[in-house]
Amino acid sequence: MTQTDRGGKVLVLCDFDGTVSRTDVGNRLFRRFSGGGWREIDAAYVSGEVGSREAYRRAAAILDGDADRMLEFVLREADLDPDFRAFRSFCREQGHDLLIVSDGLDFYIEAILRSHSLEEIPVHANRIVFRPGQRPDIEFPWASEDCGLCGTCKRGILRSMRNRYDRIVYVGNGHSDVCPSAEADVVFGRDHLLEVCRREGRPCIPFERFGDVLDFLSRNLSRPSGTHNGRLRGANAAGRIEENQTGR
Numbered sequence: 001m002t003q004t005d006r007g008g009k010v011l012v013l014c015d016f017d018g019t020v021s022r023t024d025v026g027n028r029l030f031r032r033f034s035g036g037g038w039r040e041i042d043a044a045y046v047s048g049e050v051g052s053r054e055a056y057r058r059a060a061a062i063l064d065g066d067a068d069r070m071l072e073f074v075l076r077e078a079d080l081d082p083d084f085r086a087f088r089s090f091c092r093e094q095g096h097d098l099l100i101v102s103d104g105l106d107f108y109i110e111a112i113l114r115s116h117s118l119e120e121i122p123v124h125a126n127r128i129v130f131r132p133g134q135r136p137d138i139e140f141p142w143a144s145e146d147c148g149l150c151g152t153c154k155r156g157i158l159r160s161m162r163n164r165y166d167r168i169v170y171v172g173n174g175h176s177d178v179c180p181s182a183e184a185d186v187v188f189g190r191d192h193l194l195e196v197c198r199r200e201g202r203p204c205i206p207f208e209r210f211g212d213v214l215d216f217l218s219r220n221l222s223r224p225s226g227t228h229n230g231r232l233r234g235a236n237a238a239g240r241i242e243e244n245q246t247g248r
Ligand SMILES: [Mg+2]
Pocket: 015, 016, 017, 018, 019, 172, 173, 174
């Protein structure tokens, strides 16, 4: 299928913790409600000893809190990127599809989006199931058996959508973003993702806020008068932004 066949369709995949929310809400939630046991689990995850799926299995066994207390906590801890709402509007105007892909938990992402009237944004994440009088369960509706490491296989989601889009833009910051970003056309990264891309010589555009992503896409992937004019992919995209930064 050619670019013309799809009308220049763009998909933007956004990580949530540390990206849409500047704080890592999931990490704080587990630290707060696991009685200290999360620290060891998280260390095993960060070192690569276990994947997030196994980390969540271990965490679910020690998670102690009801839905109301957790909800109150996450709404307090969230720090939505101040430019994210404008970015969402930009995507709508341009006809870009926007999807949140997260290896965190659906209930807090959806609650935080709802609290900002952004609940129409689709979310693919791990699922927490609360049952009265029992510990919550964690389920993995977006897992893949490719390697079986992540709760949410973001690369699997990207691949399942690849044929419907001309360009896939990826915005993220963490371990679960490394794999999918290798298959995206334009990558915006910070923190661990940016470090890995730099180390591996992969194109990655550094960003601080979603305003940076919006600026770049409006210069390079916007479609004035309803026609698609974006032609950037990978290395070219990264080269352009560095040029721009040097010029400022
Ligand atoms: Mg993240």
